[in-house]
Amino acid sequence: GENVEQHPSTLSVQEGDSAVIKCTYSDSASNYFPWYKQELGKGPQLIIDIRSNVGEKKDQRIAVTLNKTAKHFSLHITETQPEDSAVYFCAASGRGSGGYNKLIFGAGTRLAVHP
Amino acid sequence: NAGVTQTPKFRVLKTGQSMTLLCAQDMNHEYMYWYRQDPGMGLRLIHYSVGEGTTAKGEVPDGYNVSRLKKQNFLLGLESAAPSQTSVYFCASSRRGMGPQHFGDGTRLSIL
Numbered sequence: 001g002e003n004v005e006q007h008p009s010t011l012s013v014q015e016g017d018s019a020v021i022k023c024t025y026s027d028s029a030s031n032y033f034p035w036y037k038q039e040l041g042k043g044p045q046l047i048i049d050i051r052s053n054v055g056e057k058k059d060q061r062i063a064v065t066l067n068k069t070a071k072h073f074s075l076h077i078t079e080t081q082p083e084d085s086a087v088y089f090c091a092a093s094g095r096g097s098g099g100y101n102k103l104i105f106g107a108g109t110r111l112a113v114h115p
Numbered sequence: 116n117a118g119v120t121q122t123p124k125f126r127v128l129k130t131g132q133s134m135t136l137l138c139a140q141d142m143n144h145e146y147m148y149w150y151r152q153d154p155g156m157g158l159r160l161i162h163y164s165v166g167e168g169t170t171a172k173g174e175v176p177d178g179y180n181v182s183r184l185k186k187q188n189f190l191l192g193l194e195s196a197a198p199s200q201t202s203v204y205f206c207a208s209s210r211r212g213m214g215p216q217h218f219g220d221g222t223r224l225s226i227l
Contacts, residue, residue, distance in 0.1 A: 009155075032213050043119070043205050043218030044158070089157060093213055101213040102173065105157035 002027045002094040006106030014114055019080050021109045023090035024072040032093040032101065033073050035064060037086045038108075044089055048075070080113045087111070117141050121206050121219035128196045128226045136191040136222050138206030146209045147189040148173070148216065149181060151202040158205065164189055165212065196226045 003026045013019050025033075031052035036044035050057045050064045050073065057064050061080075066073040073092075077084055087108045093101040119140045128134060138147065145166050150158040160173030164183040178200060180192045189208075193200060203223050207216040 004157075006157075034215065036218075041220070043207075043220045045218070046215045049215065102160055102163070103158075103216065105159075107155055107157045 002092075002104045004090060004092050004104045004106045006090050006109055008109060009107065010110045010112075012112045012114065013080050015080060015082060017080055019077045019084070019111055019113075021075045021088055021090070021111075022072060023074070023092070023106050024070075025092040025104070026071070027092065027094055027104075028071065030071075030092040030094065030104075032103075033064070033066060034091050034103070035062075035075050036089045036091070038089065039086045047088075077111075080111075082113050082115055085111055085113045119206055119208055119217050119219035121204075121222050123222060124220070125223045126225070128193075128224065130196060130198060130226060132196050132226075133192070133194050134196065134224075135193075136204055136206075136224075138189045138191070138208075138219060139187055140189075140206075140208040140217070141187065142208060142210070142217065143186070144208035144210050144217070145186075146212055146216075147183065148207045148209075149179070149189065149191045150205045150207065151175065151200075152205060152221070153202050161191065161204075198226050200224065201226045 034049035038044045063076045090106040091103040094104045148163040149161040162181040167186040207218045209216045
């Protein structure tokens with residue numbers, strides 16, 4: 001079935017370092033890949049997304065890369081700050097119906113940024 | 116601008132009790148979703164709706180029912196709660212079928 005694997009499950013970095021989270025997906029038809037940040041007690045919040053016709057997308061300190069051939073995509077956070085500490089989820093679109101492409105989520109990565 | 120609002124925020128139920136979780140969005144989005152979040156398992160889709168009056172099953176629909184009588188509201192019902200339904204429930208909405216989903220802050224449900 002459709003599956004998204006996310007690594008690592010926990011990541012600890014020093015403030016100012018870079019953080020990289022990687023995801024692989026199983027459905028070659030997937031064409032939309034969002035990343036969500038979830039802070040304690042809150043719902044997931046979209047931070048960046050990429051579609052399959054683009055290989056890389058940047059937004060300030062955050063970037064996402066996509067390798068369609070290998071079926072993996074990654075989130076890169078540069079110059080990390082303590083407020084980047086949160087759980088990050090990747091997702092890939094799956095086969096749905098009624099004009100809807102369901103999202104398959106990874107299990108999440110808990111990022112801790114230490115001052 | 117509230118976005119997606121979920122009520123209640125917390126609830127404790129006994130096995131066999133029923134309850135309804137309410138989700139309301141003020142962004143005029145067509146699509147709405149109910150997910151459950153369990154430790155180490157990410158978000159799993161329970162049911163979704165592609166428009167007012169429509170509902171469809173997601174990945175883990177058993178034990179839940181939904182209704183979308185008004186475009187802005189999406190209700191999730193548990194007819195006979197079981198301990199396995201202890202979880203954090205998130206509602207989300209989106210303007211299009213494939214695009215950014217906006218999440219509420221969740222309902223933490225414990226079933227004893």
